[in-house]
Every structure is written in structure tokens, then in C-alpha cells.
Amino acid sequence: MNNKGFGRRILTSPYIVWSAIFVIVPLLIMVYFALTDNNGIFTIQNLQGIGKYKKAFGLSILYAVIATVITLVISYPMAYFMTKMNISSQRMIMMIVMLPMWTNFLIRTYSWITILANKGIINTVLNRLGFHTLRLINTPGAVILGMVYDFIPYMILPIYSVMCKIDNSLLEAASDLGSNGFSRLRRVIIPLSVPGVISGITMVFVPSVSTFYISQKLGGNKTLLIGDAIEYLFNAGPDFYNIASALSLVLMVMILICLAVMNKFTNEDDGGVII
Amino acid sequence: MEKKNIVELKDVFVSLGGETVLDGLNLSIEDKEFITLLGPSGCGKTTTLRIIAGFLNPDKGEIFFEDRKFNGVPAYKRQVNTIFQRYALFPHLNVYENVAFGLRVKKTPEKEIKKQVSEMLSLVNLSGFEKRHIDTLSGGQQQRVAIARAIANRPKVLLLDEPLAALDLKLRKDMQKELRRIQRQLGITFIFVTHDQEEALTMSDRVVVMDKGRIQQVGTPQDIYNEPKNAFVADFIGESNILDGIMKKDYEVSFSGNTFKCLDKGFVDNENVDVVVRPEDVDIVPPDKGMLEGVVTSVAFLGVHYEIIVDIGGFKWMIQTTDKHNVNDKVGLIIEPDAIHIMKKSEYSGLYGDYSSYSEELDHLSDIIPEE
Numbered sequence: 251m252n253n254k255g256f257g258r259r260i261l262t263s264p265y266i267v268w269s270a271i272f273v274i275v276p277l278l279i280m281v282y283f284a285l286t287d288n289n290g291i292f293t294i295q296n297l298q299g300i301g302k303y304k305k306a307f308g309l310s311i312l313y314a315v316i317a318t319v320i321t322l323v324i325s326y327p328m329a330y331f332m333t334k335m336n337i338s339s340q341r342m343i344m345m346i347v348m349l350p351m352w353t354n355f356l357i358r359t360y361s362w363i364t365i366l367a368n369k370g371i372i373n374t375v376l377n378r379l380g381f382h383t384l385r386l387i388n389t390p391g392a393v394i395l396g397m398v399y400d401f402i403p404y405m406i407l408p409i410y411s412v413m414c415k416i417d418n419s420l421l422e423a424a425s426d427l428g429s430n431g432f433s434r435l436r437r438v439i440i441p442l443s444v445p446g447v448i449s450g451i452t453m454v455f456v457p458s459v460s461t462f463y464i465s466q467k468l469g470g471n472k473t474l475l476i477g478d479a480i481e482y483l484f485n486a487g488p489d490f491y492n493i494a495s496a497l498s499l500v501l502m503v504m505i506l507i508c509l510a511v512m513n514k515f516t517n518e519d520d521g522g523v524i525i
Numbered sequence: 526m527e528k529k530n531i532v533e534l535k536d537v538f539v540s541l542g543g544e545t546v547l548d549g550l551n552l553s554i555e556d557k558e559f560i561t562l563l564g565p566s567g568c569g570k571t572t573t574l575r576i577i578a579g580f581l582n583p584d585k586g587e588i589f590f591e592d593r594k595f596n597g598v599p600a601y602k603r604q605v606n607t608i609f610q611r612y613a614l615f616p617h618l619n620v621y622e623n624v625a626f627g628l629r630v631k632k633t634p635e636k637e638i639k640k641q642v643s644e645m646l647s648l649v650n651l652s653g654f655e656k657r658h659i660d661t662l663s664g665g666q667q668q669r670v671a672i673a674r675a676i677a678n679r680p681k682v683l684l685l686d687e688p689l690a691a692l693d694l695k696l697r698k699d700m701q702k703e704l705r706r707i708q709r710q711l712g713i714t715f716i717f718v719t720h721d722q723e724e725a726l727t728m729s730d731r732v733v734v735m736d737k738g739r740i741q742q743v744g745t746p747q748d749i750y751n752e753p754k755n756a757f758v759a760d761f762i763g764e765s766n767i768l769d770g771i772m773k774k775d776y777e778v779s780f781s782g783n784t785f786k787c788l789d790k791g792f793v794d795n796e797n798v799d800v801v802v803r804p805e806d807v808d809i810v811p812p813d814k815g816m817l818e819g820v821v822t823s824v825a826f827l828g829v830h831y832e833i834i835v836d837i838g839g840f841k842w843m844i845q846t847t848d849k850h851n852v853n854d855k856v857g858l859i860i861e862p863d864a865i866h867i868m869k870k871s872e873y874s875g876l877y878g879d880y881s882s883y884s885e886e887l888d889h890l891s892d893i894i895p896e897e
């Protein structure tokens with residue numbers, strides 16, 4: 251017994267060391283900066299100062315919620331219809347979904363600039379057809395579009411994989427008990443895919459709420475999200491590390507609260523999911 | 526009492542993945558009967574049920590339900606419910622909600638659902654399990670939830686696909702009685718699938734023996750046992766010695782170098798036939814007093830009786846006897862006319878019914894049925 255425990259400890263130790271160095275230590279550094287002033291003396295002034303960023307927080311959450319809802323509305327039916335297709339079509343759609351993920355994040359976002367810009371692809375086409383130039387770039391809509399585009403694979407994949415695992419005999423049982431297609435969807439498929447939906451929501455909401463690059467490139471400077479604020483502060487030099495860390499800490503706590511609420515939600519349905 | 530057919534299959538052909546699975550099935554199922562489909566793995570039992578349930582449409586042939594054509598009617602519109610080979614209970618619902626599923630789909634009022642569900646659960650002895658989650662139940666309990674869920678809809682026909690296969694012997698025996706009781710109590714037609722012949726014989730009003738997508742014989746358990754139609758049925762149901770014989774004339778057959786009186790007639794004179802003699806129907810006498818003479822080659826004690834193998838002119842017979850015999854004893858056999866059953870020659874002739882390669886262990890191995 252002891253031997254086994256020892257062996258396991260040896261085997262797992264690299265991972266423990268790894269997570270200590272790359273997860274715990276940075277977090278501790280962040281907490282340290284958040285709770286000290288420039289001279290390294292304990293203070294909660296940084297946390298008191300985040301009131302100025304209320305609007306950025308609010309906007310970030312609002313955009314992230316909208317982006318998550320849109321992603322979900324697109325992804326759920328898509329995943330559902332994918333499971334109905336034959337295997338080779340499923341594979342091909344999977345490839346198409348994953349393809350952008352293999353492209354650099356910055357390039358993906360830049361490509362939307364060339365599409366949405368005032369002299370970009372869409373407006374060029376519109377102008378040719380005799381329409382006025384539409385203001386597409388530097389709008390909230392463009393930011394949300396960017397989020398949806400960048401993060402949608404993280405919604406489709408978990409939902410799709412949960413749906414694939416639903417045993418066909420359960421659907422047959424439901425038909426057997428009188429369920430037509432819609433009733434099967436409502437009474438069997440949707441309840442059984444909740445775990446996938448929850449992890450999809452988490453995996454889209456978390457990066458959306460903390461993103462900074464998308465809003466800068468597609469939203470101009472008008473929409474300051476919390477991620478941007480943190481980035482600006484860090485770029486502004488060591489004097490601002492403390493307040494930037496405080497913002498990060500608050501953001502992290504908020505995200506953790508969201509996850510906890512969501513997990514509670516799934517546990518009630520007995521589908522407890524960890525991202 | 527006039528018997529009315531509730532389900533009829535007419536000339537049903539099904540092929541799956543380029544293989545013929547059902548090969549011209551004709552079957553009439555009477556209202557309120559307990560009918561069992563029996564046959565080896567892969568013979569098409571589940572496929573037959575899927576046709577009746579509506580999960581599969583036949584390539585050719587017709588299905589009737591209460592004399593109305595049923596081809597193309599989707600599963601959810603059929604008054605037929607299924608107990609699946611692996612139960613297929615809903616993992617996201619508790620016992621109560623599983624049983625209530627069909628009633629909810631039909632928009633039954635809540636009060637009525639409550640009444641029905643508790644009635645069903647007490648029928649299967651699961652009262653008090655309402656709030657339990659499916660994965661906290663034992664196999665036998667899950668099975669009973671599956672029964673309750675299916676019969677809560679008051680189907681006219683219940684399809685049961687090897688529902689007892691996963692249970693241990695004791696539970697299995699209990700559930701056999703239980704199912705029989707439920708069937709009588711509710712007056713529902715049961716179409717039951719098994720590859721356990723004993724289960725089929727003890728539970729059913731009628732048994733359908735299938736092989737290779739074809740029905741080999743339909744009849745009461747007694748018919749099937751006493752008057753098998755061909756060597757496959759004779760061998761599949763119980764133990765049989767199956768010999769090549771010649772029907773000399775009505776009531777007279779010769780095999781193993783002797784001529785015997787029998788009760789069968791209606792064959793052409795000198796027609797080649799298969800002769801079935803059940804091991805328990807042979808009497809052992811001293812060698813000089815028998816109709817046939819042979820040497821004991823193996824003896825096994827099975828508690829109530831001995832099972833001995835006797836070599837008669839190179840053909841090994843299995844005989845059950847309560848007297849003790851020893852290997853290498855010479856014995857005589859007496860076969861009374863009513864112990865002999867004559868069958869027409871079939872594609873199965875010569876394949877079954879000789880115990881020359883018989884050994885206890887092999888027999889037990891072949892009893893262990895591979896999981897589907």
C-alpha cells in the first residue's frame with residue numbers, strides 16, 4: 251500500500267511541481283502586488299481604487315454574456331445536426347470548426363479588420379452595389395462578433411461530444427414511450443446535454459470577459475473592457491502594477507463566483523462538470 | 526373462446542449491411558398470449574422485435590396490428606412498448622420520472638400520473654424507490670423499473686428483449702414468475718425473446734424457434750419438445766439422439782440395424798427420415814434382452830440421474846437412467862413406440878444429435894452464451 255502511494259507520489263510529482271511553478275506562484279505574485287503599495291507595504295488601497303473601473307467591468311460582463319448567448323444559440327443546433335449526419339460529414343465539419351483554432355489568434359482577429367474596415371471587403375462590395383459605406387469596425391457589434399468567432403469552437407466541441415455520447419437506445423426508448431422528434435429533444439437530448447452546455451458556456455464566457463485584444467482591434471478605443479484596462483496599466487510601468495493586479499484579482503474572483511454558481515446549477519441536475 | 530390475432534407478420538424480409546437477417550418471416554401472434562422467440566445468437570430475434578416496435582422497416586412484407594397495416598407507422602404512434610436488452614433507462618431521471626415518462630408525453634394529469642406510477646411500482650415491488658437515481662439501483666431493480674416504465678403506458682403488446690439475461694439464476698427464476706404473474710394480471714400480449722430454452726419452455730404459451738432468420742417451428746412448449754419439426758429444433762430444445770432412419774411403411778421405422786414400431790405415419794414407403802429418441806425415453810436392460818446392443822463409453826452422475834453415453838454400431842447415444850452402469854458394460858436398449866419421433870429430412874439432417882464428441886465440459890462451454 252505504502253509502496254504504491256510512494257510510487258504514485260513520484261509519478262505525480264512533476265505535475266505538482268509544474269502547477270506550483272506555473273499556476274500557484276504567478277497567482278501568489280498577483281495577490282502580493284494587489285495587496286501592497288509601490289514600496290511593498292500592505293494596503294487595501296488598490297482594491298478600494300477599482301471603483302473607477304466599474305464601467306469597464308460592467309461592459310466586459312455585458313459583452314461576454316451577449317457573446318456567450320450568441321455562441322450558444324449558434325452552437326447547440328449545429329452540434330445537434332452534426333450528430334445526425336454520417337460520420338464523414340461529421341469529421342469534415344469538425345475540421346472546419348477546428349481550423350481557425352490552428353491559426354494564430356492575432357491573425358484571426360486582424361482578418362476581421364480587413365473584412366469590416368471602412369474600406370474593407372464588405373464595404374467595398376456594398377459600395378460597388380451602390381450602397382453607402384456601413385460603419386462596421388470600431389463598434390460594439392464588431393467586438394462581440396470577434397468574441398463569437400474566436401471562441402465558438404470551445405462551445406461546439408463540448409456540446410457535440412456530450413451529444414455523441416447519448417445512447418441511441420435512450421432515444422429509441424423515448425419514441426417507444428410515445429415521444430415524437432420534438433419531445434425527444436426536449437425530454438432526453440437537452441437534459442442529457444446540459445453538462446456540455448455548461449462547460450461550453452464556461453469556456454466561452456471566461457476568455458470573453460477577460461479578453462483585451464479583440465476589443466482594441468475591432469472596437470477602437472471607445473470600448474474599454476476590463477482586460478484592456480489591465481493591459482494599459484501594466485504597460486504604463488511598474489508604478490501601476492499594484493492597481494493592475496488588484497483589477498486582475500477582482501476579475502478572477504468574479505469569474506470564480508460565476509463558475510461556482512454554474513457548477514452548483516449542474517450538480518443539482520446531477521451532471522456535475524468541471525471545465 | 527375465439528382467438529384473435531393482435532400482431533401479424535407476413536413474408537417479412539430484412540437485410541442489414543448486405544446480409545439477409547430475416548428471411549421470409551410469417552408469424553401470427555394471438556391477443557393476450559405469452560409468446561417466446563427462441564433461437565441462437567444472431568438468428569434475428571431482436572430484429573423481429575424492432576420490426577414490431579417500429580424502429581426498423583422491413584424491406585419486403587407486411588406487418589399488421591389488430592388487422593390494420595402497420596408498415597411505416599412510427600414507433601411513437603404504436604401501442605407497443607419495449608423492454609430493451611439493456612433496459613435503456615433515462616439516467617437523468619429518477620425512478621418515479623422514468624416510470625412517468627410515457628404518461629407525461631401523453632399529457633396525463635399530474636394526479637393520474639401519481640396514481641399510476643405508484644400502482645406500477647407496487648406491481649413490480651419497488652414502492653418506496655420513487656426518488657432513487659437509476660445508477661443507484663441493482664440490475665434486478667433496474668430491470669423492474671424498465672418493466673414498470675413500459676407497462677405504465679398500458680400497451681396492448683409488450684416486447685421483452687432478453688430482459689433476464691443479466692440476472693443471476695435465483696433472481697432470474699423469481700423474475701420469470703413475476704413476469705408471468707404481471708402478464709396474467711394485466712392481460713397484455715407478451716412477446717418475449719430469449720436464447721435460454723428452459724426459460725422459453727417454462728414461461729410461454731407458445732414458442733417460436735428461429736434460426737438463420739427463418740422460423741423453424743411454432744407451437745406450445747409440449748409440441749416443440751415432443752414433436753420437433755427438424756433436427757435443429759430437436760437438438761436446440763433439450764437433448765436428443767437423432768438417427769438416420771427409413772420409414773418402412775406407416776407405423777414402422779428402421780434405424781441402427783433394427784426395425785421398430787412407432788406412432789408416426791403419412792410418409793412415403795421407404796422414405797429417408799430423421800429419427801429422434803429423447804435420452805430419458807430409453808430403457809436399459811441386460812444385453813441379450815434389448816432391441817439394440819451397445820457398450821457404455823462414459824458415465825456422469827447428475828444428482829437425480831446418470832447420463833451415460835452408449836456406443837451402438839459407432840453411433841453414440843445419450844441415455845438418462847437412474848441405475849448405475851460402468852464404462853465398458855454391455856447394455857441392451859428398449860425403445861417403445863411412443864419414445865420414437867419421426868421427422869422429415871431437412872437441411873439440418875446429419876448436423877446434430879450424435880454424442881460422439883460429447884463431454885461434460887464442452888457441453889458447459891456451449892451453454893455459456895456470449896454477451897451480445
Ligand SMILES: Nc1ncnc2c1ncn2[C@@H]1O[C@H](COP(=O)(O)OP(=O)(O)OP(=O)(O)O)[C@@H](O)[C@H]1O
Nearest residue numbers: 541542546565566567568569570571572573720897
Ligand atoms: N445494424 C446492423 N447492421 C448490420 N447487421 C446487423 C445490424 N443489426 C443486426 N445485424 C445482424 O443481423 C443478425 C441478427 O441480429 P439480431 O440482433 O436480430 O440477433 P439476435 O437473434 O437478437 O441475437 P442475440 O441473441 O445475440 O441478441 C446478426 O447477424 C447481426 O449481426
Ligand SMILES: [Mg+2]
Nearest residue numbers: 570571610897
Ligand atoms: Mg438480440
